[in-house]
Amino acid sequence: MIHNQTMINQRPAPTNTIGPLAWLRANLFSGPINTLFTLIGLYVLYLLVVPTIQWAFINADWTGTTREDCSREGACWVFVKARFSQFMYGLYPRDEVWRANIVFAGFFALIAWLAIPRMPFKRWVAVLALVGFPVAAYVLLHGGYFDLPRVPTHRWGGLMLTLLLASVGMIGALPIGIVLALGRRSNMPIVKSFCVIFIEFWRGVPLITVLFMASVMLPLFLPSGISVDRLVRALIGLTLFQSAYMAEVIRGGLQAIPKGQEEAAAALGMTYWKRMGLIVMPQALKMMIPGIVNTFISLFKDTTLVMIIGLFDLLGIVQAALSDSNWLGFSIEGYVFAAFVFWIFCFSMSRYSQYLERKLNTGHKH
Template sequence: MIHNREMLPSQPAPRRSIGPFAWLKANLFSGPVNTLVTLAGLYLLYWLLTPTIQWAFIEADWQGASPDDCTSAGACWVFVNARLDQFIYGLYPSEETWRINIVFALFTALIAWLAIPRLPYKRWIAIITLFVFPVIAYVLMHGGYFGLPRVSTQRWGGLTLTLVLAVVGMVAALPIGVILALGRRSTMPIIRSVCVIFIEFWRGAPLITILFMASVMLPLFMPTGVDIDRLIRALVGITLFQSAYMAEVVRGGLQAIPNGQDEAAAALGMSYWKRMGLIVLPQALKMMIPGIVNTFISLFKDTTLVMIIGLFDLLGIVQAALSDSRWLGFDVEGYVFTAFVFWIFCFSMSRYSQYLERRLHTGH
């Protein structure tokens, strides 16, 4: 008997099991019930999307500078075009908006450098982003240095103010939340009690109340002649509020790490901070990515609450524009534009977090 010791070459998969038609049959038309549900879903999408697309794109008005240019039955995007600079920069002087553009471009370049894995010197870029970029951004946007005209924070607004509140709140809330989470797990009663009280106090109060108290009540407790900028008050309130939520997210990740990791590091003679910084926290933060990004997205959307203290973020500046007598009746277009901008940023954060999860999923 002759035995064939050679491996047979791999054969391609059957044509019926691969390709778009195979995917449709396996996922959407695999049986009578799934077929009916798929057809009903397609009809519902057709019923909802057809008038929406017709209103937003086909019958919409895009060009113009006044309400008189809106002559069709569709959306009047002329309103957004006419007020776009105000939506982005708020009341910032139009001749000085180049300063904000430089800040946006520099911030985008730094974030892209940190996000692209192949680019080198990430440690130095991270240091520049955390410590050098905020100084440059403040000098450019606020002015008063190097011959730049001073622009008060009262004139900051629109998307610029939303990004300032969100980015500063995210960057500041994460390390504070980590410290609070470690303090809540501490074996020292005083430190643990202080952290627990702080977390429960700030989590138990609505953000709108915290912003109101920071804007109205805080100046009453300051010495005579000391006036804290309204934007600083909002940033402090948002940071403290979100750090309490972040602390619970971090604490959940720390509790998911087996005690054997910490005990093994202690057996090697590592100190507490080395164990946390090199062994426990890197594993915990990897598992906490969904919770952290969820908190960041919530923070980004909560920035709209600063309207109650007189700061005009993107939503606030859109509402202020809608109060103009010339543009009465275009509320839908303004709110749709605002919702779309918020969705772009929140969806981008969500997708990047999923990319990080896949990239860091090295096993546990």
């Protein structure tokens, strides 16, 4: 029996456990050591953030076209502005830049379509992105067809080249990676050992030696008289290197599928390729997407290495611009700009992969 009269009225929580002050006490000043850490942290933050903001924004020069427009007290973003189209397209002819712009627009539109969960016709768009778009992009960028003037690959550069290297490396590595992963899980000893040797070889050597190999040794491997474009050589190296990492991601995804799935398919009389293509792969691919995005991020960062074999990707073109005698002494601005562009891409991709991981996780908890 409850006596309403004797009920004590509800009271608000004690003031020292709610509100911003309590939050501060709990999270920043909960003891002498914690307080010390907070003070050190604040000091470090002060040392880092204040000069950075002053340099990058308050004292920075934004307008003008030559180095005389820079006061040299803060960052000289005029340099980046003056070089912006080079940083984006490399030495691509100015009159033809619209072609690169169309490819950029198509690229980002396809990526956005595939990345946003609500969009329909995912499968067809994926086929378009993996097969149709690369062909169209090649025709547009390289020219030589439909009255488009030819633009040789050594004039391609900047962010365009970075994206191109990463995407082609990725699209090329996906089928090779699938075959290698299936081969590594195969029961056939010779197939398995070939795949293991192939994968472990590429994973054991640094990308830079692979690129050296592609640029120095590939011409030796081909019959004399056949010369391969430098960009194509780099792409071959990147694709083979990436396919080994891709194979390991795919193998991880395949291992996550319970064996019962394949056994059930075999019990229904499906052949190997039907079991893999209709039962195992569709389930595994979905779980692999975060891993694939992660390897794509590292491939994207690794494309910067092509500047060592003489291609002008974003970092290569920034580095080349820094040695321009009209613009000496702006290396920090150049690097900060390049770092910012890379960071935006990599950070958004890693956030997307984390989001996917969370999303896929809930679907697979039994």
